[in-house]
Amino acid sequence: MSRWGKRTLKLSRIKELLGCEELSSSHSGDTEIESVMPSDMMSDVLAFAQPEALLITGLVNSQSVRTADFADAILIVYVRGKKPSEQTIELAKELNISVMATGMGMFEACGILYEGGLKGIC
Amino acid sequence: MNEEALYKKKFPVTGGDFDKAGEVSTQIKAILKTTGIDNDIIRKVAIASFEAEMNVVIHAEEGKIEFILTTSSVIINVADKGPGIKDIDLAMQEGYSTASDDMREMGFGAGMGLPNIKKSADDFEIKSKVGKGTWVRITIHHEQK
Numbered sequence: 449m450s451r452w453g454k455r456t457l458k459l460s461r462i463k464e465l466l467g468c469e470e471l472s473s474s475h476s477g478d479t480e481i482e483s484v485m486p487s488d489m490m491s492d493v494l495a496f497a498q499p500e501a502l503l504i505t506g507l508v509n510s511q512s513v514r515t516a517d518f519a520d521a522i523l524i525v526y527v528r529g530k531k532p533s534e535q536t537i538e539l540a541k542e543l544n545i546s547v548m549a550t551g552m553g554m555f556e557a558c559g560i561l562y563e564g565g566l567k568g569i570c
Numbered sequence: 571m572n573e574e575a576l577y578k579k580k581f582p583v584t585g586g587d588f589d590k591a592g593e594v595s596t597q598i599k600a601i602l603k604t605t606g607i608d609n610d611i612i613r614k615v616a617i618a619s620f621e622a623e624m625n626v627v628i629h630a631e632e633g634k635i636e637f638i639l640t641t642s643s644v645i646i647n648v649a650d651k652g653p654g655i656k657d658i659d660l661a662m663q664e665g666y667s668t669a670s671d672d673m674r675e676m677g678f679g680a681g682m683g684l685p686n687i688k689k690s691a692d693d694f695e696i697k698s699k700v701g702k703g704t705w706v707r708i709t710i711h712h713e714q715k
Contacts, residue, residue, distance in 0.1 A: 489674075491682035494617045495689070499609065507677040511624075514592035515677070518599065518616040520609065543596070 455565030456480035459523060459546060462502070465560050468525060468548035471537050475522055475546045485569045486558050490515040496570035497521075504557060508532040510539055517543040527554045573640040577601070583626045583633040585652065588676060591627040595620040598637050602644070611712045615644045618690040618708045621683045622648045628673050629653060630703065643692075646708040655698040662688065662696075 460477030463470060485493045486504040490511055493503060497519035504525045505512055513536055516524050522545065526532065529551040532540075540547045550557055562568070579601070581594040599616040619635065626633035630652025638645040655661045661668075662684050669679025688694045693709035 488677060489680035489682070490677040491621065491680040491686055494621065495682050495686050497613065497617060499613065505677075509676055510589065511592055511677055514596060514620065518595065518613065518620050520613050 454482050455567075456482045457561070457564050457566055461564070462523070462525070462561070463548055465564060466525060466548070466550040466552055466557050468550045469531075470546075470548050471531065472540045472545065472547040474541060474544045479522060479546075481523060482566065483569050484558065484561055484566050485519065485521065486554060487570055488554075492570050493519055498569050501569060502561075502566075504554065504561075506530055506554060508536065510536050512536075513540045513543060513545060513547075516540075516545050522546060523548065525550060525557065527552055527557050573642060575638045575640055577637075577639040579637050581635045581637070583623055583630075583635055583650075585627060585629070585631040585633070585650075587627060591624060592620055594635050595623050598635075598646070601637070602639075605639070607644075607712045611644070611710060614690040615646065615708075615710050618687045618710065619646050621686045621690075622646060622706055622708065624678055625683050625704075626650045626652070628669055628678055633703075642711055642713075644710045644712055646706075646710075648706040648708075649703065650705075651703045654700040654702055654704055655696075656700055658696055658698060 483501045499520035502523045503516045503521045508530045526549040531549045602612045630650035633650030636647040664685045665681040667679045667681035673679040691708045695707040698704040
């Protein structure tokens with residue numbers, strides 16, 4: 449629960465719920481997330497961007513990291529077992545973005561996060 | 571706009587270079603982070619600049635992004651050499667895109683690029699000549715803390 453009474457999940461809990469592998473830990477496991485931007489289309493993410501959100505996507509190129517950065521997101525979760533290149537993970541570290549990967553699909557991952565109390569942005 | 575520029579920088583952008591696409595906007599964001607300008611304003615500039623940069627990478631052969639900071643505004647001028655836009659009104663509609671399936675696989679071509687720029691900007695101008703290129707000016711007002 450955030451200080452405004454909104455439902456949040458800690459990064460460590462998101463990792464646990466989605467069975468994620470952590471690829472970059474730019475933020476502590478106690479960092480709280482309130483909202484989720486699920487999309488493979490980066491302009492859709494940028495159209496509704498809100499700071500300190502989670503970008504959940506199957507797009508693993510460097511533009512996914514840049515989109516997360518411009519949207520001021522703090523975590524990217526890559527779905528469908530996809531993992532970005534080392535170079536892309538390095539970029540995320542440089543831009544202070546945490547990165548995780550899960551074998552789950554977008555639908556299942558979003559369902560679990562919704563059940564966990566998070567709200568969607570786009 | 572007769573205000574004196576506090577800071578001015580021009581960046582080249584290469585069409586089709588997806589490895590570097592977004593680097594210019596990352597640099598612009600980094601410069602703005604040192605100014606004390608509000609994060610919400612920086613986010614708007616970064617989003618508008620990134621969308622404009624991606625448009626050059628996706629559609630044009632080459633382009634230039636000029637970043638100007640004045641006492642009241644951030645101005646992003648983008649000029650490219652490329653196919654131009656036949657129907658600007660249509661291109662401004664959400665969901666309209668001429669990007670290829672390859673571009674869509676890379677996460678772009680949702681038809682939200684120009685609408686996102688307009689939404690982020692306080693003032694937005696666009697001119698285009700088919701077969702020559704496109705020129706865009708994005709102005710976002712800020713208040714120094």
